[in-house]
Amino acid sequence: MADRTAKVTWSGSLIEGGGRIESVGSGAFGPLDVTWDSRAEDSNGRTSPEELIAAAHASCFSMALSHGLAQAGTPADRLDTSATVTFVPGTGITKIALTVRGAVPGVDAASFAEAAQAAKEGCPVSKALAAVPEITLDAALS
Amino acid sequence: MPRIVREADIAWEGTLSRGAGVVRATSSGAFDLPVTIASRVAEPEGKTSPEELLAAAHATCFVTSLAGELAKAGTPPEHLSVHCTITMDEVEAIGHRIVSSALSARGTAPGADAASFAQAAEAADAGCPFSALIKASATVTVEATLEGGS
Numbered sequence: 030m031a032d033r034t035a036k037v038t039w040s041g042s043l044i045e046g047g048g049r050i051e052s053v054g055s056g057a058f059g060p061l062d063v064t065w066d067s068r069a070e071d072s073n074g075r076t077s078p079e080e081l082i083a084a085a086h087a088s089c090f091s092m093a094l095s096h097g098l099a100q101a102g103t104p105a106d107r108l109d110t111s112a113t114v115t116f117v118p119g120t121g122i123t124k125i126a127l128t129v130r131g132a133v134p135g136v137d138a139a140s141f142a143e144a145a146q147a148a149k150e151g152c153p154v155s156k157a158l159a160a161v162p163e164i165t166l167d168a169a170l171s
Numbered sequence: 172m173p174r175i176v177r178e179a180d181i182a183w184e185g186t187l188s189r190g191a192g193v194v195r196a197t198s199s200g201a202f203d204l205p206v207t208i209a210s211r212v213a214e215p216e217g218k219t220s221p222e223e224l225l226a227a228a229h230a231t232c233f234v235t236s237l238a239g240e241l242a243k244a245g246t247p248p249e250h251l252s253v254h255c256t257i258t259m260d261e262v263e264a265i266g267h268r269i270v271s272s273a274l275s276a277r278g279t280a281p282g283a284d285a286a287s288f289a290q291a292a293e294a295a296d297a298g299c300p301f302s303a304l305i306k307a308s309a310t311v312t313v314e315a316t317l318e319g320g321s
Contacts, residue, residue: 055215
């Protein structure tokens with residue numbers, strides 16, 4: 030069992046106030062400032078829940094794909110994944126688009142696409158976010 | 172309402188057990204962080220993980236919702252502090268699953284009492300898009316404490 034933690038503070042109202050991701054359990058990042066404007070308008074260098082979700086999903090997917098390829102006897106040299114999260118205020122998170130380019134010796138395009146599809150379905154973050162209306166995958170060898 | 176798009180990238184090299192990745196906040200440039208499988212499932216050793224990023228996302232999503240709900244109730248907050256713990260467990264025959272997200276909120280909001288603060292926290296959980304999503308597959312708990320309230 031793995032517990033992971035984060036602590037966030039907020040001062041003032043939603044629109045005029047602002048928050049800060051003070052720290053995370055690992056100590057890997059923080060403090061990082063967050064504001065409503067930077068979440069809903071231009072980021073201006075500040076992260077947001079949706080960007081953190083994109084980072085979580087891209088990294089979870091990459092680990093699952095790396096594992097799947099190695100199990101199939103064709104370990105990856107390198108995987109480049111991006112996740113794009115679309116958020117509509119008032120509606121919610123409507124879409125996550127995953128794109129992966131892989132350098133994988135000995136694998137053909139069809140097997141790579143199959144492994145990527147399995148990673149998209151099986152990684153723990155995909156399962157946690159299965160209620161997102163649309164999760165797309167674009168997988169190709171580089 | 173306009174669509175808001177946020178993007179992150181990761182470059183992963185090597186196998187799962189021996190390889191490593193660097194995850195980057197592409198939209199904002201706010202972070203650039205190493206990840207490994209060992210630091211994800213065992214001791215973090217200073218490295219983040221998908222679950223820690225989700226904990227940060229959920230705490231941030233919830234705190235903004237709570238600030239909004241308190242303002243809506245006419246008792247805008249002075250200061251709020253939210254702690255989020257995401258738990259990943261190994262479920263038999265399924266493998267690793269994110270099983271819960273526990274939120275704990277404390278704060279000061281002049282004019283609010285314990286009951287109205289708890290009500291705002293409940294509404295914040297209902298309104299936070301991340302809570303709505305993760306509830307389909309995991310347990311979300313919310314604990315709210317008003318500090319120095321009347």
